[in-house]
Amino acid sequence: MNITTGIVRILAVSGSDDPAPAVEALRCGAEGYLPKTSEPEDLLPPLLAVLDGWAVMPGALLRRLVGPARPPGLHLDDEERRLLRAIATGEGTVTIAERMRTSERTVKRMTAALLRKLRVTNRVQAAALAGRAGLPDERSDP
Known part of the structure; x- marks a missing residue:
């Protein structure tokens, strides 16, 4: 007491x-x-x-x-899905920035916003979430 x-x-x-x-x-x-x-x-x-x-x-x-944990529905726009797919496949910030034709700083900002949206604290957790949702298996961007 x-x-x-x-x-x-x-x-x-x-x-x-x-x-x-x-x-x-x-x-x-x-x-x-x-x-x-x-x-x-x-x-x-x-x-x-x-x-x-x-x-x-x-x-x-x-x-x-x-009951068993299920990954939440990933309600992401196209840019967020591309970023999460890149994170899930192990691409680094520099590679993602080149692919998205933006700065490394912008990729870091976008990544931080994505982690908050997914309610995870790091890229590994985000990649695990993407894997459970089948995101890396989706068709890649051209």
């Missing part, structure tokens, strides 16, 4: 792999759910997250509850 605000946070812990107790605990107001098999050093980040007001749950359990 946070003495200054009087807020109580509840975190459910169980040794079961069954998602039903986790769902029931969350429905009853628990802020999160952690397996008893967690290593002690792995408990601190979720406990601190709960104190900050976040809900926590192991990723594997979350995936079981919501």
